[in-house]
Amino acid sequence: MNTTPRPTKTRRRTAAVTAGLGLAPLIAVMLPATAAHAHGYVSAPPSRQAQCAQGIVDCGAIRWEPQSVEGPKGLHSCSGGNARFGELDDDGKGWQAATVGNTVTFTWTFTARHRTRDYEYYVGGRRVAVIDGGDRQPPATVSHTVDLGGVSGRQKVLAVWNIADTANAFYACVDLEVR
Template sequence: MRKKIGAAVVGLAVAGVSLLATGSASSHGYTDSPISRQKLCANGTVTNCGNIQWEPQSVEGPKGFPAAGPADGKICSGGLGQFAQLDDPRGGAWPTTKVSSGQSYNFRWQFTARHATTDFKYYITKNGWNSNAPLTRAALDSQPFLTVPYNNQQPPATLSHSGTLPSKSGRHLILAVWTIADTGNAFYACSDVQF
C-alpha cells in the first residue's frame, strides 16, 4: 500500500511540475496587426530566427518602458538573449506593413495567456532614425502616440483597438508595449511599417 501511495505522490509531483513548465512556456502575447517581427518568424515569412519561431508570444521583459525595461539595442527581444534575432535590423530587410499618416489604424494583439493589464502603449521611430541599427530609446519619439488604459482587466484571446498614426513618411518601426498589472513585466513587439 505504501508503495502505491508513494508512486501516486511522485506521479502528482511530476504532473504538477509539468503543468507549471507548460504554463510558462505557453505564455503570453504578440501583435499581428501590424505584423510583428516575432509573428513574421513564427509564420515562416522570415527565416533564421532561432527560438522565437516557436514562441512568438514570449517576448517578456521588465516593465516601465522607457524609464526602465530592456536595454537599448535589445528592446525588440525584450532583453532576452534567446530572441536576439529580433534586435537584428537585417539591413532594413524586415518585411513592412503599409500604413498611412494621420489615418486610423486597427492594432491587434493575440494572447495565449491573459493577464491583468495596466495598459498598451505604442511608440514610433523618429524621422531620420537609422533602420540599419538595433532599436534604441533615442531612435523613438519620446512619448507614445497611443496609450490604451486597461484598468487591470484581462483581455480576451484577441484584442483590437484603434488609434491614429502620426504624420511620418518612409520606413519606421512601431514598438508595442503590453504592461502587465500584477507582475514586474511587460511584453514587447516590434513591427516594421512603411508610410
C-alpha cells in the same frame, strides 16, 4: 507445487520504480512541446515575432513561441531584453513592412491573459499612443487604432503590453511602410 521463490514487496517496488524511471524520458519526449511562457504579441499587422512564427523570416526559438517576448517594464527593445530573442532587435534581418496609412489598427493575440495596466505604442522612440487597460483581463484578441503622428516612409513601431499583475511587460516590434 511451484518451488520458485516469490519476489518480496521490496523487490517488486524496486522493479516498478526502475521501470518508471526508464520510461520517463521516453514519455517526456513523446509529449507535445508547449511554450514555457505563453502570453501575447501583435499578430496584425504582423510583428517581427509573428513573421518568425509564420516562417516569413528565418528566426531562432521565437518561431515556436512568439507570445513569449517578456521583460521588465520600461524597455525599448524588440526583444524585451531577452537574449534568447535577440534577433528581433536586428533591423537588417529582412523584416517585411506592411503598407499602411498614418492610422493603423494593431491586433494583439493573447495565449495567457493577464490583467492589463495599459498598452503603449512608440515610433522612433516617441510615444504616440497609450491605451488604458482598466486593470482588467483582456479577451483573446484586442485591437487598437493608433495615429502614428504624421510620420511617413519605413517605420518601426514598438508596441508594449504593460501587465498589471507583475513587474513585466510584453514587447512587439512592427515594421511598417507608412504612405
